[in-house]
Amino acid sequence: MIKALIFDVDGTLAETEDVHLRAFNQAFADFKLGWHWDRALYTELLKVTGGKERIRHFIDRYQPENGEYASALIAQMHRAKTRHYTALIDEGAVELRAGVHMLLRNAAEHGMRLAIATTTSLPNVEALLRATLGTDANKMFDVIAAGDQVPNKKPAPDVYLLALSGLGLKADECLAFEDSENGLRSALAAEIPTVISKSVYTLHHDFEGAELVLPDLSTYWDDHLSQLA
Ligand code: XBP
Numbered sequence: 001m002i003k004a005l006i007f008d009v010d011g012t013l014a015e016t017e018d019v020h021l022r023a024f025n026q027a028f029a030d031f032k033l034g035w036h037w038d039r040a041l042y043t044e045l046l047k048v049t050g051g052k053e054r055i056r057h058f059i060d061r062y063q064p065e066n067g068e069y070a071s072a073l074i075a076q077m078h079r080a081k082t083r084h085y086t087a088l089i090d091e092g093a094v095e096l097r098a099g100v101h102m103l104l105r106n107a108a109e110h111g112m113r114l115a116i117a118t119t120t121s122l123p124n125v126e127a128l129l130r131a132t133l134g135t136d137a138n139k140m141f142d143v144i145a146a147g148d149q150v151p152n153k154k155p156a157p158d159v160y161l162l163a164l165s166g167l168g169l170k171a172d173e174c175l176a177f178e179d180s181e182n183g184l185r186s187a188l189a190a191e192i193p194t195v196i197s198k199s200v201y202t203l204h205h206d207f208e209g210a211e212l213v214l215p216d217l218s219t220y221w222d223d224h225l226s227q228l229a
């Protein structure tokens with residue numbers, strides 16, 4: 001019996017990575033670094049989860065002469081990026097992906113609990129839920145496990161294990177919804193059955209081990225979950 005649905009955020013609830021990309025570039029401009037990430041480079045950098053970790057990877061891989069950039073400066077850049085991201089989201093930069101709102105609503109109406117397990121920073125989750133589901137939206141979720149709440153980001157299982165612990169449920173009582181290979185590996189490492197909703201940055205990813213791989217969640221409730229409710 002499925003007792004809870006655990007959702008990834010970026011790429012799954014909404015196509016947010018282009019907004020993250022804009023926010024990173026705005027932060028780099030703030031710091032007058034002369035850096036500009038385009039979509040092709042960002043597609044490669046997305047292999048590294050976590051914004052601070054992604055900036056560090058970019059420096060090590062593409063700016064070795066700046067290798068001495070201290071973690072404190074990266075954290076400062078990332079705080080600026082998060083301010084830009086949440087402002088863009090507050091302005092209505094994205095909406096939920098097809099079928100997501102109906103899936104959340106129907107699952108809750110049928111007594112399924114809802115949770116979030118994401119690599120993105122908590123302020124980003126709160127801004128997205130507020131902008132797309134309303135000011136009390138975070139009350140829809142029993143657990144929001146995000147960003148730096150865990151030591152090891154996806155594909156490590158930490159954030160999904162934190163969500164399971166917060167729910168007080170076993171892995172096989174839950175279903176995870178993801179968009180990326182790192183996310184799928186994280187959920188499977190926590191032994192949670194996982195449904196993939198491919199996103200614009202993950203069409204080419206390897207989804208071996210997923211229960212189902214879909215272009216989006218628009219028919220998932222009617223075609224699948226309603227029979228389990
Ligand atoms: C996606 C990520 C995050 C975002 C950027 O998280 O890997 O790092 O790209 O957000 P998920 P931050 O798919 O698990 O939701 O800069 O706050 O990390």
Ligand code: MG
Pocket residue numbers: 008009010011012178179180183
């Ligand atoms: Mg994702």
